[in-house]
Amino acid sequence: xxxxxxxxxxxxxxxxxxxxxxxxxxxxxxxxxxxxxxxxxxxxxxxxxxxxxxxxxxxxxxxxxxxxxxxxxxxxxxxxxxxxxxxxxxxxxxxxxxxxxxxxxxxxxxxxxxxxxxxxxxxxxxxxxxxxxxxxxxxxxxxxxxxxxxxxxxxxxxxxxxxxxxxxxxxxxxxxxxxxxxxxxxxxxxxxxxxxxxxxxxxxxxxxxxxxxxxxxxxxxxxxxxxxxxxxxxxxxxxxxxxxxxxxxxxxxxxxxxxxxxxxxxxxxxxxxxxxxxxxxxxxxxxxxxxxxxxxxxxxxxxxxxxxxxxxxxxxxxxxxxxxxxxxxxxxxxxxxxxxxxxxxxxxxxxxxxxxxxxxxxxxxxxxxxxxxxxxxxxxxxxxxxxxxxxxxxxxxxxxxxxxxxxxxxxxxxxxxxxxxxxxxxxxxxxxxxxxxxxxxxxxxxxxxxxxxx
Amino acid sequence: xxxxxxxxxxxxxxxxxxxxxxxxxxxxxxxxxxxxxxxxxxxxxxxxxxxxxxxxxxxxxxxxxxxxxxxxxxxxxxxxxxxxxxxxxxxxxxxxxxxxxxxxxxxxxxxxxxxxxxxxxxxxxxxxxxxxxxxxxxxxxxxxxxxxxxxxxxxxxxxxxxxxxxxxxxxxxxxxxxxxxxxxxxxxxxxxxxxxxxxxxxxxxxxxxxxxxxxxxxxxxxxxxxxxxxxxxxxxxxxxxxxxxxxxxxxxxxxxxxxxxxxxxxxxxxxxxxxxxxxxxxxxxxxxxxxxxxxxxxxxxxxxxxxxxxxxxxxxxxxxxxxxxxxxxxxxxxxxxxxxxxxxxxxxxxxxxxxxxxxxxxxxxxxxxxxxxxxxxxxxxxxxxxxxxxxxxxxxxxxxxxxxxxxxxxxxxxxxxxxxxxxxxxxxxxxxxxxxxxxxxxxxxxxxxxxxx
Numbered sequence: 029x030x031x032x033x034x035x036x037x038x039x040x041x042x043x044x045x046x047x048x049x050x051x052x053x054x055x056x057x058x059x060x061x062x063x064x065x066x067x068x069x070x071x072x073x074x075x076x077x078x079x080x081x082x083x084x085x086x087x088x089x090x091x092x093x094x095x096x097x098x099x100x101x102x103x104x105x106x107x108x109x110x111x112x113x114x115x116x117x118x119x120x121x122x123x124x125x126x127x128x129x130x131x132x133x134x135x136x137x138x139x140x141x142x143x144x145x146x147x148x149x150x151x152x153x154x155x156x157x158x159x160x161x162x163x164x165x166x167x168x169x170x171x172x173x174x175x176x177x178x179x180x181x182x183x184x185x186x187x188x189x190x191x192x193x194x195x196x197x198x199x200x201x202x203x204x205x206x207x208x209x210x211x212x213x214x215x216x217x218x219x220x221x222x223x224x225x226x227x228x229x230x231x232x233x234x235x236x237x238x239x240x241x242x243x244x245x246x247x248x249x250x251x252x253x254x255x256x257x258x259x260x261x262x263x264x265x266x267x268x269x270x271x272x273x274x275x276x277x278x279x280x281x282x283x284x285x286x287x288x289x290x291x292x293x294x295x296x297x298x299x300x301x302x303x304x305x306x307x308x309x310x311x312x313x314x315x316x317x318x319x320x321x322x323x324x325x326x327x328x329x330x331x332x333x334x335x336x337x338x339x340x341x342x343x344x345x346x347x348x349x350x351x352x353x354x355x356x357x358x359x360x361x362x363x364x365x366x367x368x369x370x371x372x373x374x375x376x377x378x379x380x381x382x383x384x385x386x387x388x389x390x391x392x393x394x395x396x397x398x399x400x401x402x403x404x405x406x407x408x409x410x411x412x413x414x415x416x417x418x419x420x421x422x423x424x425x426x427x428x429x430x431x432x433x434x435x436x437x438x439x440x441x442x443x444x445x446x447x448x449x450x451x452x453x454x455x456x457x458x459x460x461x462x463x464x465x466x467x468x469x470x471x472x473x474x475x476x477x478x479x480x481x482x
Numbered sequence: 483x484x485x486x487x488x489x490x491x492x493x494x495x496x497x498x499x500x501x502x503x504x505x506x507x508x509x510x511x512x513x514x515x516x517x518x519x520x521x522x523x524x525x526x527x528x529x530x531x532x533x534x535x536x537x538x539x540x541x542x543x544x545x546x547x548x549x550x551x552x553x554x555x556x557x558x559x560x561x562x563x564x565x566x567x568x569x570x571x572x573x574x575x576x577x578x579x580x581x582x583x584x585x586x587x588x589x590x591x592x593x594x595x596x597x598x599x600x601x602x603x604x605x606x607x608x609x610x611x612x613x614x615x616x617x618x619x620x621x622x623x624x625x626x627x628x629x630x631x632x633x634x635x636x637x638x639x640x641x642x643x644x645x646x647x648x649x650x651x652x653x654x655x656x657x658x659x660x661x662x663x664x665x666x667x668x669x670x671x672x673x674x675x676x677x678x679x680x681x682x683x684x685x686x687x688x689x690x691x692x693x694x695x696x697x698x699x700x701x702x703x704x705x706x707x708x709x710x711x712x713x714x715x716x717x718x719x720x721x722x723x724x725x726x727x728x729x730x731x732x733x734x735x736x737x738x739x740x741x742x743x744x745x746x747x748x749x750x751x752x753x754x755x756x757x758x759x760x761x762x763x764x765x766x767x768x769x770x771x772x773x774x775x776x777x778x779x780x781x782x783x784x785x786x787x788x789x790x791x792x793x794x795x796x797x798x799x800x801x802x803x804x805x806x807x808x809x810x811x812x813x814x815x816x817x818x819x820x821x822x823x824x825x826x827x828x829x830x831x832x833x834x835x836x837x838x839x840x841x842x843x844x845x846x847x848x849x850x851x852x853x854x855x856x857x858x859x860x861x862x863x864x865x866x867x868x869x870x871x872x873x874x875x876x877x878x879x880x881x882x883x884x885x886x887x888x889x890x891x892x893x894x895x896x897x898x899x900x901x902x903x904x905x906x907x908x909x910x911x912x913x914x915x916x917x918x919x920x921x922x923x924x925x926x927x928x929x930x931x932x933x934x935x
Contacts, residue, residue, distance in 0.1 A: 088826060089823060089826060089827060092819050092822055092823045092826070093819075093823055095819055096816050096819040096820060096823070099812050099815055099816050099819070100816060102812070103808065103809060103812045103813070106804070106808060107809075110801075110804070131701070132701065134698065134699075138581075138582070139582070139698075139699055141746070141747075167580045168580060168581045168582075169579055169580045169581075170578065170579050170580065170581075170783075181789065181792055181793065181796070183793065184793060184796055185581060185793055185794070185796065257578075257579035257580065258578070258579055258781065288579070289579055289580045290580075290780065344885070344886065345801070348885065352549060352553075352809065355545050355546075355548065355549045356545075356546065356549065356813065356816065358541075358542075358545045359542045359543075359545045359546040359549075359813075359816060359817070359820065360542075360816070362538045362539070362541045362542035362545070362820070363538075363542050363816075363819070363820040363823060365538050366535055366538045366539060366542075366820070366823060366824050366827070367823055367827070369534060369535065369538070370535070370827035370831070373831070374830075374831070424800035424801075424804075425796075425797060425799055425800045426797060426798070426800065426801060427797035427798060436797070438796070438797040439797075
């Protein structure tokens with residue numbers, strides 16, 4: 029594929045379908061905004077003050093209609109902020125230079141079983157491409173909620189990842205610790221009291237907050253002891269916020285997981301860092317690794333591909349959000365049509381007078397369409413503002429999965445109300461106003477001056 | 483069907499509230515028509531008079547009602563399966579500390595009332611605390627028809643089980659045609675399987691045809707199947723069932739072919755054990771006996787199906803919260819606003835008419851109920867038709883709402899949805915129209931006529 033210096037042109041080349049969709053959307057938006065542009069131009073038109081005064085005189089109807097726009101836009105923006113948060117999380121998960129090996133047929137780490145092989149077993153040319161690698165065992169374990177509230181669930185599933193080398197794994201996955209905290213020691217356990225030891229764990233930020241709530245504080249800290257499965261675990265560190273999908277995981281030594289949860293000598297995945305860290309070399313390594321047979325075939329992906337496959341849930345919710353928004357928009361359009369038809373029937377005499385004053389049909393159309401757009405823009409702005417204030421940065425729990433064969437990972441993500449989300453919210457609001465106002469405005473345009481004065 | 487509707491209403495506070503509101507609306511409407519037949523006809527004529535406005539308002543209520551019906555169906559279903567029952571509880575026995583639960587097959591014998599190894603602590607006076615028909619075991623066998631291209635369409639995950647346990651123990655299978663179970667149990671065809679409609683379509687196969695699977699969770703256990711039947715449209719559209727004896731025999735064959743080496747997962751192939759008990763007391767008794775037993779090869783735990791499903795759906799908690807407490811109320815407010823707008827416009831346009839009505843002897847209350855009645859007629863009918871239409875369309879076309887959450891691929895709209903539509907339409911119309919109707923009631927004859935003059 030041809031590459032351009034301009035990143036925007038590159039994006040267009042990589043996403044032609046999305047670009048076409050955006051282009052069509054932009055054209056529709058511009059068409060919808062034509063009345064506003066025309067009103068700003070020095071041409072003869074019904075004075076703006078006429079519209080403003082009409083909106084003022086019917087202020088209750090104006091407010092109620094704008095409120096409907098506000099609500100629809102707020103709900104749409106909320107849904108889009110969730111989709112955006114999921115997309116951002118998936119984008120941030122996986123390094124282009126990492127290659128993931130799962131057992132053949134496994135669609136998810138939870139169902140993968142790999143033996144304990146050494147990198148030296150790989151062909152020499154492949155070994156030469158490897159910078160370093162980490163062996164990981166991933167399990168979903170039972171967490172007993174301490175002192176659950178009456179009626180609340182006494183246990184939850186949490187995700188635990190055992191690693192043979194935690195600092196290397198952190199480097200590989202771009203995970204950083206909160207300042208002053210430490211990784212799990214080589215021993216993997218430490219004393220928590222007289223004659224009592226606990227296995228050490230590092231918590232993702234999201235899961236640390238969830239555990240914190242159970243313990244009656246905002247977040248757990250090093251030194252806190254948690255019961256996971258049949259054992260006690262002591263927290264030695266918490267990951268920094270923004271550790272992508274790993275922010276919802278608990279990390280410990282591989283041996284701790286294997287001994288506690290019956291996964292002796294069984295890993296879920298091997299993650300390999302390719303020497304120059306480029307996606308091209310990672311893809312070549314993937315192709316080469318697919319032909320390697322040690323005890324069984326491997327299922328190999330670049331880490332980016334793996335997380336892209338995990339975006340099925342996100343795509344489903346994204347599609348559902350647009351369907352919900354579309355149907356809500358139909359409700360909004362019918363509502364604004366009602367308002368505009370009423371405005372026209374109340375002002376049929378005004379229309380007659382305007383026509384007799386020499387205003388042409390298209391100027392009448394413009395006048396009413398402008399009014400509908402004003403309400404839509406007002407409602408849209410307030411809706412976007414409310415959504416931004418209420419939802420931007422809000423933390424929610426969700427799931428990412430490939431949709432094939434179950435599995436999936438629980439993730440903690442932040443809702444993102446950014447420029448793109450706000451723009452989409454505004455576009456929706458404006459289109460609702462434009463479509464809802466168009467048919468009544470066309471009927472106003474067709475009124476005969478003398479008939480309307482009767 | 484009537485029993486099902488009764489259950490839906492009796493066991494869910496939203497359904498109960500919707501039904502109460504619906505009944506109040508119906509009774510009030512009948513009383514209104516009987517007490518004020520002329521006023522009712524006048525209201526109907528008024529709605530016909532501005533048919534465009536009536537149509538637009540009803541349309542807005544209907545599309546939003548459709549969306550609420552869809553969203554609430556999902557919420558209702560999830561609530562239903564995660565709420566603890568008080569009787570006919572199903573205990574799920576699994577490995578205690580991690581998922582997926584993997585137990586050795588012989589562990590099931592300790593809980594099978596027909597087995598000689600059945601735990602004595604689960605008996606009373608020599609009789610088991612539950613019957614053979616209250617017991618079921620599941621393994622999961624997954625495979626692909628195309629190992630080079632593993633996609634949801636080429637993947638099949640089987641419930642591996644004994645056929646005779648399907649009807650008595652599986653949820654919503656009580657009405658399954660026994661001939662399907664007979665076909666699955668055919669001794670000559672251990673490779674028989676039942677598939678859901680969607681799976682059949684994805685495989686592009688018909689009943690009677692065969693296919694082969696390369697396993698994705700039991701390496702080396704690749705099996706051939708013959709489709710002997712299809713599940714009725716609905717909850718099991720994406721599911722499949724195969725026989726336990728065929729699955730077990732495959733492990734024996736593996737051992738024979740591999741110099742007596744057992745499959746690495748051979749003693750981890752039992753995934754779930756189900757037991758049905760009468761009530762909570764029996765659940766506690768059976769559960770503590772099982773959890774306290776030292777016979778099992780690994781620590782096991784007992785929990786209700788609703789609790790286990792609830793744990794799996796924990797990841798969707800915030801999404802469901804958003805649907806329940808943001809989307810649905812938000813849409814109801816939009817419905818009320820649309821109605822308030824339409825009715826306030828109507829009232830403003832008809833102020834002279836109200837004044838004339840007062841002069842003619844109509845009381846302020848009659849005018850209030852006239853306007854409120856018009857709004858509620860539109861709201862109730864639009865809501866009812868919208869929910870009913872959604873119920874018929876989605877259930878007939880797809881067997882429910884095709885939206886995958888966890889292991890639920892489709893959500894059947896319950897019959898009580900008709901009541902949701904009626905209740906939501908009426909309620910939002912009432913809320914939206916109450917203030918404009920009150921302002922119509924308060925119209926001052928002298929003020930209106932002085933303006934007209």
